[in-house]
Amino acid sequence: MGVRQELSRRGFVGGVAAALGSLGLGSGATAWAERALRNGLAPAGPGGREPRQDPYDSFAKLAFNENPYGPSDAVLEAMTHGFRYANRYAYPDGGIEDAIAEHHGVGRAHILMGAGSGEILEVVGLTFLQGGRKVVGTEPSYTQVYRHATSIRADAILVPLLEDYRQDIPALIRAVRANHRDVGFVYLCNPNNPTGRVVTAQEVRALLDGIPADVPVLIDEAYHHYVEDPAYATSVPYALEGRPVIVARTFSKIHGLAGMRLGYGIAPPELVRRMRPYATGTINASVKWGGAAALRDVEAQERVRRLTLELRRQTTSGLEALGYRVIPSEASFFMVDVRRPVQPVIEEFRKRGVLVGRPFPPLLQHLRVSIGTADEMRRFMDAFREIFNPVETASG
Numbered sequence: 001m002g003v004r005q006e007l008s009r010r011g012f013v014g015g016v017a018a019a020l021g022s023l024g025l026g027s028g029a030t031a032w033a034e035r036a037l038r039n040g041l042a043p044a045g046p047g048g049r050e051p052r053q054d055p056y057d058s059f060a061k062l063a064f065n066e067n068p069y070g071p072s073d074a075v076l077e078a079m080t081h082g083f084r085y086a087n088r089y090a091y092p093d094g095g096i097e098d099a100i101a102e103h104h105g106v107g108r109a110h111i112l113m114g115a116g117s118g119e120i121l122e123v124v125g126l127t128f129l130q131g132g133r134k135v136v137g138t139e140p141s142y143t144q145v146y147r148h149a150t151s152i153r154a155d156a157i158l159v160p161l162l163e164d165y166r167q168d169i170p171a172l173i174r175a176v177r178a179n180h181r182d183v184g185f186v187y188l189c190n191p192n193n194p195t196g197r198v199v200t201a202q203e204v205r206a207l208l209d210g211i212p213a214d215v216p217v218l219i220d221e222a223y224h225h226y227v228e229d230p231a232y233a234t235s236v237p238y239a240l241e242g243r244p245v246i247v248a249r250t251f252s253k254i255h256g257l258a259g260m261r262l263g264y265g266i267a268p269p270e271l272v273r274r275m276r277p278y279a280t281g282t283i284n285a286s287v288k289w290g291g292a293a294a295l296r297d298v299e300a301q302e303r304v305r306r307l308t309l310e311l312r313r314q315t316t317s318g319l320e321a322l323g324y325r326v327i328p329s330e331a332s333f334f335m336v337d338v339r340r341p342v343q344p345v346i347e348e349f350r351k352r353g354v355l356v357g358r359p360f361p362p363l364l365q366h367l368r369v370s371i372g373t374a375d376e377m378r379r380f381m382d383a384f385r386e387i388f389n390p391v392e393t394a395s396g
């Protein structure tokens, strides 16, 4: 590593400490975040050598709603242990399924494991969209479900958001009823990606009670851990009641394991049996150990949550102070109305070393921004001020 890079890395980590200090998160959180970032930036390579640097590393990565701090120390340790089985097919797996079962108070028969929750979303499509059936959902939402439906020659019935960017539950109910014979399943992303808005517990119940009892509902709770709204609740209890509900959860967000691929679905055993033939079952040894440790490391989850929510508050208030409207978010990202076509704005950010979310039609003047580290959010705000110059900002 060159001297300049080494110096800039030191300066960067120092800047992070200062930024975290200014958030009033205390020296414990600061020391933890510094260490996490150092791990992320420069993990020891084989034989203690510095790893190769990639141009990717220099970007502020605010495009994919990842956890910028990575796995906790306990999770790294567990994953390192899991590597001892890298050459095996059948091996002790760290008790990952038991850990999930215990975490939710469900039996193992309720659990379907996936290489990321993305696999669960696709398995639901493969299972329930056979014979030209359709998925009913909201637009915009997490598009993987609809793209996958298209790739298996199925179709989607998409309902627009309400004016306040919340999901329109009565319209979803009407769409399911009107197309009952053709509906394979309903997709509900809660909180919704890309808006960050939640569907309340009462609304989820209204949806389940309002549609024919045999229609499966896939409820994607990827951002569950970040929600503060007391009107929100997980939908796992419905799966336990035996309703045709599949709740998808991921280790990619609060647990910081996106690159390692681990997720799962919770559903009534009968639905799990129907879905299982479509799952690959190819989860790596290391992340099984890491996942079990991550569920136990409640302190690490709380740290990531606190930091993320604090940085979200700080960034969104900064944008509002500049006169820009932000959709109130309950997740690890938010959308800001940039009042002009978003695609060229995304390119302007990229030129300044900041990666932000792609366009989400039909919200083509909204920019989705993931919450990164304090330093990444500072780089975002600097770029924002530069792109939306003061003249435009002042005129509101």
Ligand code: PLP
Residues within 6 Å of the ligand: 064, 065, 115, 116, 117, 118, 119, 142, 189, 193, 220, 222, 223, 249, 250, 251, 252, 258, 262, 263
């Ligand atoms: N669901 C939602 C709403 C997401 O935003 C994502 C990833 O961004 C996923 C599912 C898939 O995550 P993974 O496959 O990494 O578990």
